[in-house]
Amino acid sequence: xxxxxxxxxxxxxxxxxxxxxxxxxxxxxxxxxxxxxxxxxxxxxxxxxxxxxxxxxxxxxxxxxxxxxxxxxxxxxxxxxxxxxxxxxxxxxxxxxxxxxxxxxxxxxxxxxxxxxxxxxxxxxxxxxxxxxxxxxxxxxxxxxxxxxxxxxxxxxxxxxxxxxxxxxxxxxxxxxxxxxxxxxxxxxxxxxxxxxxxxxxxxxxxxxxxxxxxxxxxxxxxxxxxxxxxxxxxxxxxxxxxxxxxxxxxxxxxxxxxxxxxxxxxxxxxxxxxxxx
Amino acid sequence: xxxxxxxxxxxxxxxxxxxxxxxxxxxxxxxxxxxxxxxxxxxxxxxxxxxxxxxxxxxxxxxxxxxxxxxxxxxxxxxxxxxxxxxxxxxxxxxxxxxxxxxxxxxxxxxxxxxxxxxxxxxxxxxxxxxxxxxxxxxxxxxxxxxxxxxxxxxxxxxxxxxxxxxxxxxxxxxxxxxxxxxxxxxxxxxxxxxxxxxxxxxxxxxxxxxxxxxxxxxxxxxxxxxxxxxxxxxxxxxxxxxxxxxxxxxxxx
Ligand SMILES: Nc1ncnc2c1ncn2[C@@H]1O[C@H](COP(=O)(O)OP(=O)(O)O)[C@@H](O)[C@H]1O
Ligand SMILES: [Mg+2]
Numbered sequence: 001x002x003x004x005x006x007x008x009x010x011x012x013x014x015x016x017x018x019x020x021x022x023x024x025x026x027x028x029x030x031x032x033x034x035x036x037x038x039x040x041x042x043x044x045x046x047x048x049x050x051x052x053x054x055x056x057x058x059x060x061x062x063x064x065x066x067x068x069x070x071x072x073x074x075x076x077x078x079x080x081x082x083x084x085x086x087x088x089x090x091x092x093x094x095x096x097x098x099x100x101x102x103x104x105x106x107x108x109x110x111x112x113x114x115x116x117x118x119x120x121x122x123x124x125x126x127x128x129x130x131x132x133x134x135x136x137x138x139x140x141x142x143x144x145x146x147x148x149x150x151x152x153x154x155x156x157x158x159x160x161x162x163x164x165x166x167x168x169x170x171x172x173x174x175x176x177x178x179x180x181x182x183x184x185x186x187x188x189x190x191x192x193x194x195x196x197x198x199x200x201x202x203x204x205x206x207x208x209x210x211x212x213x214x215x216x217x218x219x220x221x222x223x224x225x226x227x228x229x230x231x232x233x234x235x236x237x238x239x240x241x242x243x244x245x246x247x248x249x250x251x252x253x254x255x256x257x258x259x260x261x262x263x264x265x266x267x268x269x270x271x272x273x274x275x276x277x278x
Numbered sequence: 279x280x281x282x283x284x285x286x287x288x289x290x291x292x293x294x295x296x297x298x299x300x301x302x303x304x305x306x307x308x309x310x311x312x313x314x315x316x317x318x319x320x321x322x323x324x325x326x327x328x329x330x331x332x333x334x335x336x337x338x339x340x341x342x343x344x345x346x347x348x349x350x351x352x353x354x355x356x357x358x359x360x361x362x363x364x365x366x367x368x369x370x371x372x373x374x375x376x377x378x379x380x381x382x383x384x385x386x387x388x389x390x391x392x393x394x395x396x397x398x399x400x401x402x403x404x405x406x407x408x409x410x411x412x413x414x415x416x417x418x419x420x421x422x423x424x425x426x427x428x429x430x431x432x433x434x435x436x437x438x439x440x441x442x443x444x445x446x447x448x449x450x451x452x453x454x455x456x457x458x459x460x461x462x463x464x465x466x467x468x469x470x471x472x473x474x475x476x477x478x479x480x481x482x483x484x485x486x487x488x489x490x491x492x493x494x495x496x497x498x499x500x501x502x503x504x505x506x507x508x509x510x511x512x513x514x515x516x517x518x519x520x521x522x523x524x525x526x527x528x529x530x531x532x
Binding site: 050052056077078081086088090092093094095096097098099102105106107108109110111112115118138139140154158 | 285408409410428431432434435436438439483484485487488490491492493494495496497498499500504505506507
């Protein structure tokens with residue numbers, strides 16, 4: 001569980017709060033999609049979860065963040081890392097090794113995973129991401145999607161309860177982007193892992209996330225189930241987030257009093273909506 | 279530079295050898311070229327290098343290093359030959375009154391052969407060794423602090439990343455009409471230098487986030503005993519010792 005308690009953070013040298021009064025709770029096992037315009041504070045939010053804000057990125061920090069009961073100010077990021085696995089936006093900077101297998105080994109070795117358990121953990125992580133074949137591949141020769149999966153596998157091997165990803169599909173084609181989200185959903189369902197994913201591709205978010213967290217100007221402007229947040233599609237459009245067409249249609253139908261059901265987040269519920277009005 | 283130092287996958291005895299044995303073998307091959315002043319011996323070392331490269335399936339790379347050094351070798355040979363005055367004159371260059379001596383030819387040849395013989399071993403060995411294995415074994419067996427090994431790996435890891443970033447910048451500049459394919463080398467350098475600034479900024483950022491990412495994954499807890507992979511010496515390493523023994527004996531005897 002992650003609890004934000006009126007969190008405010010301004011980077012040293014910054015002029016305004018990058019996070020401006022975040023006050024919400026993320027429960028265990030939830031799949032949270034974080035969206036918002038560029039510069040809204042999404043990455044900063046991920047830093048606040050893993051403790052790099054305020055331990056690495058200095059600045060004015062008010063309020064509190066607790067990750068599974070651990071206060072991120074009182075505990076070192078290294079300690080928090082036992083609870084949260086993070087995949088950063090810059091995937092090349094994330095890597096530490098030259099071979100896939102070694103990338104997964106890195107964290108396991110550092111945190112003192114017993115030798116007899118290591119093989120099992122590597123196999124499990126590779127299998128969860130379906131990259132068993134890449135085990136001995138050189139990381140320099142991997143595609144963007146394969147690198148992303150390797151980075152996630154390296155985190156999974158440490159068995160964190162929470163996984164945070166910052167724009168994991170930023171440089172991927174639609175097919176690979178979808179694959180990543182499918183894998184995340186699987187981790188979420190199979191291991192009950194809490195997933196927090198910053199992602200601009202709202203179609204993917206709507207289809208896979210349980211809840212959407214909309215950040216704008218450092219504030220959490222909406223935080224609710226996907227359907228509920230989509231009711232504010234006008235707000236989202238103003239931020240430059242293009243909602244699925246079907247959501248715009250639902251809004252128009254609502255405005256004209258033709259439909260009063262939930263806003264459809266994916267095709268199945270869209271079909272239901274259409275059936276209900278004809 | 280592309281392809282240089284890159285690991286070439288394979289299954290040869292040299293791929294399977296302990297990284298330390300390979301390093302030791304490379305050092306012995308280089309050192310013996312200076313211990314012995316016999317040109318036949320040094321030429322023999324070149325042949326041994328090429329045989330190793332052939333056995334490991336990287337002879338193309340080895341031959342391209344040799345051919346790359348050929349021009350330089352010829353120039354060095356000529357310069358050397360003209361400067362050595364000791365020994366018996368073989369003949370005199372007419373007009374310049376410059377004698378070419380037997381010592382001159384011998385030492386110039388030795389010099390060039392040494393250059394070629396010492397350029398090969400490290401390149402050959404590094405091509406059949408995963409960088410991370412070399413680093414791991416240096417940490418576990420030679421007790422080199424992990425931080426240094428990690429720094430070296432990071433630099434090697436970032437070279438292709440920065441190269442592709444640079445290519446990206448050049449591409450976008452070309453799209454804006456800057457002509458990089460100019461023949462004038464000075465003009466080209468003048469065009470590229472300003473682009474190094476954004477590259478530098480992004481590099482600093484990358485290295486910073488790289489340090490944070492490594493720390494989040496327990497980098498600071500690591501000790502020389504953390505390494506999971508063990509690098510025992512085995513049968514393949516006896517072969518390395520054997521080659522070393524032969525080369526050392528030959529070098530001293532001849
Ligand atoms: N390292 C930093 N130092 C100073 N200011 C920063 C830093 N990183 C981000 N910011 C600022 O904080 C705000 C939020 O940035 P960020 O969290 O990266 O947004 P997002 O990920 O939503 O695009 C922006 O105004 C940005 O300029
Ligand atoms: Mg960001």
